[in-house]
Amino acid sequence: VQLVESGGGLVQPGGSLRLSCAASGRTFSTYAMAWFRQAPGKEREFVAAISRSGGPTYYADSVKGRFTISRDNTKNTLYLQMNRLKTEDTAVYYCAARPGLVLTTTKEEYKNWGQGTQVTVSS
Numbered sequence: 742v743q744l745v746e747s748g749g750g751l752v753q754p755g756g757s758l759r760l761s762c763a764a765s766g767r768t769f770s771t772y773a774m775a776w777f778r779q780a781p782g783k784e785r786e787f788v789a790a791i792s793r794s795g796g797p798t799y800y801a802d803s804v805k806g807r808f809t810i811s812r813d814n815t816k817n818t819l820y821l822q823m824n825r826l827k828t829e830d831t832a833v834y835y836c837a838a839r840p841g842l843v844l845t846t847t848k849e850e851y852k853n854w855g856q857g858t859q860v861t862v863s864s
Contacts, residue, residue, distance in 0.1 A: 742766050742853050744836050749858030756826050756862070762819040762836030762855055769817040770794075773839045776810060776821045777848055778832035778860075785835070787846035789821065799844050804830075826862045833857040 748760040760776070775790040789810035790799045798810050809822040819836050837851035845851075 742768060742772060742838050744838060744853055744855035746834065746836050746855040746858040749834060749860045751861045751863065752826055753864050754826060754828055754862055757822070757824045758826065758860060760821040760823070760834055760836075760858060760860070762821075764817040764819070764838070766817075770814040771840055772853075773841060773844055774810075774812060774819045775837045775839070775844075775846075775851060776819075776834060777837060777851075778830075778834045779857075780829075780832040783832075785848055787848065788834070790844045790846065791819070792844060793842065797844060799846070801846070823860070826860075828862050831860060831862050833859050 743765040745763045776788040777785050778788050779785040787801050791810045795812045807825045811820045835857045836855045838853040839851045
């Protein structure tokens with residue numbers, strides 16, 4: 742599966758953005774999906790994951806209650822709704838796909854990645 746992110750940009754602290762990740766192919770619904778992010782000089786870190794069906798989800802503590810991951814399998818698209826953004830959310834955001842049922846926070850478990858979209862939170 743090939744992945745293309747969009748929706749990044751510049752937003753003020755406290756603002757909102759919605760990221761999208763469009764997947765190619767007809768097998769999107771067979772992949773567990775996740776969002777990761779990487780700030781300058783830091784390791785790529787887990788943000789959120791969602792099961793193949795869109796049921797079970799999992800979030801990093803740093804975004805819990807502010808971000809919502811969702812997917813539309815009829816549109817082959819993954820989303821990340823980001824509310825109450827903070828300056829520390831500034832990073833390049835990547836979507837990633839992993840075939841199968843298991844939700845994992847380990848980036849090495851994900852085999853397909855998008856090119857990333859920049860999110861900058863600044864006043």
